[in-house]
Amino acid sequence: MLPRLPSPLTEVVDERLRGVxxxxKRDDLIHPEIPGNKWRKLxxxxxxxxxxxxxxxxxGAYSNHIRAVAAAGREHGFATVGVIRGEEHLPLNDSLAFAVERGMTLTYLDRxxxxxxxxxxxxxxxxxRFGPHHLLPEGGSNELAVRGCQEVVAELGDFDVVCCPCGxxxxxAGLARGLRAGQRAVGFAVLRGDFLADAVAELAGHRRNWTVDTRFHFGGYARTPPRLHAFADEFTARHGVAVERLYxxxxxCGVYARAASGEFAPGTTVVAVITG
Incomplete structure (x- = not known):
């Protein structure tokens, strides 16, 4: 299956955005099994x-990256091995079962x-154990992945701020590399802690046209409290876009909060990259 590139760019009209x-950027529509930033990184x-x-x-056991690598291997003709954090649990959950169905070999490491x-x-x-191979880090975040994410910016036209979830x-880092003068990127951390800024700085080089907002992780990775589901359900009802909850x-939610508080001023054009 060929990727759908460039992915669609659609406008959201909503009075709650206070003039923003x-x-x-519908990267979730790039590929049915390798969507969003997973395709860009791979x-x-x-x-x-x-x-x-x-x-x-x-x-991890519910990793979308593991799913995407397994699908890519099946489609592009290379073997895949997923090294999973923790102990094996049978029956396999949906994510790992999908990976195995696509031909991935699973192995496990204690924490x-x-x-x-x-x-x-x-x-x-x-x-x-597995012989010569191409090694991908957790999440697929290597230099080649950053290069793929940088290519998103060329598809966006004129804008002031580009936003993405940040894991x-x-x-x-890729978005930051592609920006023109006067543009900036905001990553919304989906995990607790302040370590992401160091990771982005290493990948983005000397650029300082980006920030990580750590206020909207909702308790940490995979935490999705009722108020987050309520926001996502309302967004889908208003705009017809199904919203993935973990990222x-x-x-x-962070974009809307920034618009409401004035951190994104009225008249600002913001692009939100829908990564999956």
Missing amino acids: RLLL AHNLAPARAAGRVVTFG ATYRRKTDPDVLAALRD TGATL VAKML
């Missing part, structure tokens, strides 16, 4: 993956070892 113009990794013949990557997943001895053990920082709903 909001555009949705696009430039496909060539080395095919050359190596196998990809080894990391993720202490998983925290050391970038250590030379852990990586050497994976090479010994590992690669999407935000996209948190970003949109």
